[in-house]
Amino acid sequence: MRIDIISIFPDYFAPLDLSLIGKARAADILDVCVHDLRSWTHDRHNTVDDTPYGGGPGMVMKPQPWGEALDEITARDDVVTADTGESAVAASGVEDTGKASERPSGPRLILPTPSGVPFTQAHALRLSQEPWLIFACGRYEGIDSRVLADAATRMPVEEISIGDYVLGGGEVATLVMVETVARLLPGVLGNAQSVAEDSFAPGAMDNLLEGPVYTKPASWRGLDVPPVLLSGDHGAVDRWRRDEALRRTVRTRPDLLERIDPAHLDERDREV
Numbered sequence: 001m002r003i004d005i006i007s008i009f010p011d012y013f014a015p016l017d018l019s020l021i022g023k024a025r026a027a028d029i030l031d032v033c034v035h036d037l038r039s040w041t042h043d044r045h046n047t048v049d050d051t052p053y054g055g056g057p058g059m060v061m062k063p064q065p066w067g068e069a070l071d072e073i074t075a076r077d078d079v080v081t082a083d084t085g086e087s088a089v090a091a092s093g094v095e096d097t098g099k100a101s102e103r104p105s106g107p108r109l110i111l112p113t114p115s116g117v118p119f120t121q122a123h124a125l126r127l128s129q130e131p132w133l134i135f136a137c138g139r140y141e142g143i144d145s146r147v148l149a150d151a152a153t154r155m156p157v158e159e160i161s162i163g164d165y166v167l168g169g170g171e172v173a174t175l176v177m178v179e180t181v182a183r184l185l186p187g188v189l190g191n192a193q194s195v196a197e198d199s200f201a202p203g204a205m206d207n208l209l210e211g212p213v214y215t216k217p218a219s220w221r222g223l224d225v226p227p228v229l230l231s232g233d234h235g236a237v238d239r240w241r242r243d244e245a246l247r248r249t250v251r252t253r254p255d256l257l258e259r260i261d262p263a264h265l266d267e268r269d270r271e272v
């Protein structure tokens, strides 16, 4: 997967060199490219914002640097454009010798914004199937709306919120989404089973929170690991984990219970 990130604070993305994502990048599972929006400004002060039409507080990000950034980043000659299925090279009329089937298809543009649709694990799973994502990190009061309208003529565009609170800009939200998507890419997590058992994973754990976990020693500061986990009885362990997940969900997220597919609940679940 290829990910481009456009921001006026490229340094925000230093953590993408670390841990799972750093390893995924080193293993060529993930190609992340961070761009400084100011490199598409043309004035001495590298201006990216201006006062809002209609008045009001704060500043709005100017369309010009965003338009040029997206044009340049999406003008890779090894991709198939979204609307025509032709390569960008073919669409430009330049002779194209490569085979379209060997090129990645076009990008999907993600705009993190508190006004977007809520980000969920289902969202992350869908995005993890895409070959190419571009994150446009807005600051101030947001990006001039024409940038999205213009981009949407060439590529799918999604406005996504990571929660009902307001961050200083889209950078932290982008880190959240990139990490959530990247750990779902094949080969990123050592144990594929842990994705299947995640809270919110589709299937049996859909809309259930994971219960408590323990490691050695079996007794610590007078607190014992639940004996069933030491029993070696895998059926009993699975049942205990499911009971704990149901109890935790009832306790901390009762709103999720209504969203559980009844087909994923057995008789015993209903007793919990």
Ligand code: ADE
Pocket (backbone or CB within 6 Å): 112, 113, 114, 160, 161, 162, 163, 164, 165, 166, 167, 168, 169, 170, 173
């Ligand atoms: N930018 C500012 N707040 C945000 C949020 N909650 N989600 C996504 N992007 C944001």
